[in-house]
Amino acid sequence: MDATEQETSRPLSAWLLTLSDGSEIVLAQGEVKYLEQVTQLVTVPGLPAYSSQAFLWRDQFIPLLQLSHLLSARPLTPPKAPLVAIVAYRAAEDATQALQLGALPLAGKPELIQVMPEQARPLESLKERWPHLSCAALSYREQLYPVLDLTRLFNSTPHALITLH
Amino acid sequence: MNDKSDLSLAPSQRSAPSPDDWLLVDAVELLWLLPRREAVHLGEFTCAEEALPACGQVHHNQQSYPAVYWNRKLRLCLPEEGGCRSALIVQSPLGALALACRRLMRLERPPRFYNLPQCMQGRHHNFEQVAVLNGRVAAKVNTDMLLERLPEALRRDTYSQHSSLGG
Numbered sequence: 001m002d003a004t005e006q007e008t009s010r011p012l013s014a015w016l017l018t019l020s021d022g023s024e025i026v027l028a029q030g031e032v033k034y035l036e037q038v039t040q041l042v043t044v045p046g047l048p049a050y051s052s053q054a055f056l057w058r059d060q061f062i063p064l065l066q067l068s069h070l071l072s073a074r075p076l077t078p079p080k081a082p083l084v085a086i087v088a089y090r091a092a093e094d095a096t097q098a099l100q101l102g103a104l105p106l107a108g109k110p111e112l113i114q115v116m117p118e119q120a121r122p123l124e125s126l127k128e129r130w131p132h133l134s135c136a137a138l139s140y141r142e143q144l145y146p147v148l149d150l151t152r153l154f155n156s157t158p159h160a161l162i163t164l165h
Numbered sequence: 166m167n168d169k170s171d172l173s174l175a176p177s178q179r180s181a182p183s184p185d186d187w188l189l190v191d192a193v194e195l196l197w198l199l200p201r202r203e204a205v206h207l208g209e210f211t212c213a214e215e216a217l218p219a220c221g222q223v224h225h226n227q228q229s230y231p232a233v234y235w236n237r238k239l240r241l242c243l244p245e246e247g248g249c250r251s252a253l254i255v256q257s258p259l260g261a262l263a264l265a266c267r268r269l270m271r272l273e274r275p276p277r278f279y280n281l282p283q284c285m286q287g288r289h290h291n292f293e294q295v296a297v298l299n300g301r302v303a304a305k306v307n308t309d310m311l312l313e314r315l316p317e318a319l320r321r322d323t324y325s326q327h328s329s330l331g332g
C-alpha cells in the first residue's frame with residue numbers, strides 16, 4: 001500500500017446528529033461549531049415556516065432552519081427553548097469570505113463517529129427529498145445517512161429551495 | 166425605547182435630526198425602522214371618493230400622499246385591515262409615500278442592524294437589514310423599494326418634496 005492509498009483509507013471524524021424531528025444526518029467534524037440551548041427565538045415575517053426563525057448569539061443573527069417543515073407534510077411544533085447545533089458554512093462560492101453561522105434544532109447531543117471513504121454511497125440512494133439537501137450519502141451501522149449540504153441549504157433563498165422539491 | 170406620539174414630529178417640537186435618530190413604526194404585522202430625517206409628517210388617513218383600492222391618503226402642505234399598509238408578506242391591504250388610523254409620510258430621493266402606522270416610537274439609540282442571510286430572503290420582501298427590538302424583528306425601511314412596489318396608478322401621484330422637518 002503506497003502513501004496515497006494510506007491517506008485515502010484513513011478514518012474521518014464526523015458528527016451524527018439527530019434533528020428535532022427525529023431524522024438523522026451527518027456533518028463533517030469541522031462544520032459543527034457549538035451546541036447551544038436557545039432561549040429566545042425571533043420570527044422574520046413573510047417567510048416559510050422552515051426558515052422564519054432566528055436568534056441572536058454573540059452579537060450575530062443566526063438563522064435556525066427547521067428541516068422538518070421543509071421535508072414533511074406534518075411539521076412539528078418547535079420547542080420553546082431548543083437545543084441547537086450552530087454550524088459553519090461558506091457564503092456562496094466565494095472561498096475568501098469568512099464562514100457564516102447557521103443553526104439546526106437537535107433532539108439530543110450529537111455523536112462523534114469515525115467513517116471510512118468506502119462507506120460513501122451514491123447520493124441517489126437517499127430517499128424522498130434528501131438528495132436535494134445533501135452533498136453525499138453515507139452508510140454507517142447498516143443504515144444510510146444524508147451528509148447535509150450546508151452551503152446549499154443556507155445560501156438558497158426559500159423560494160429557490162422549495163422550487164427544487 | 167420611548168413611546169412617542171405624533172407630537173414628536175410636530176414642527177414646534179422638532180430639533181435638527183441627527184444621523185443617529187431612528188424611529189420605529191409599528192404597522193401591526195410589520196415593524197419598520199427608519200432614520201428620523203426621512204420622516205416628514207404623521208397624519209390621519211382620509212379616503213377620498215376616488216381613492217384607489219388598498220390606499221388611503223394623508224394630506225400635508227396641500228399635497229396628498231398614498232398611504233399604504235403592507236401585511237407580513239408585503240402585500241398591499243386596506244389600511245383599515247391593519248388597525249391603523251394614521252400614516253407616516255416618508256421621503257426618499259425617488260419620492261414619498263405614507264406608511265400605515267399604529268404607533269410611532271423614537272429609539273433612544275441607533276439599532277444594531279443585521280444582514281439577513283440568503284435563506285431568509287423572502288420572495289415578497291427582500292428586507293436588506295433587520296434589527297431585533299423587544300423580541301420582534303424590525304426591518305429597515307427601503308423607501309425606494311417600497312415605492313417600486315406601489316402600483317403604477319399610485320406612483321404617478323407620488324412626487325418628491327423636501328421634508329418639512331428639515332431632514
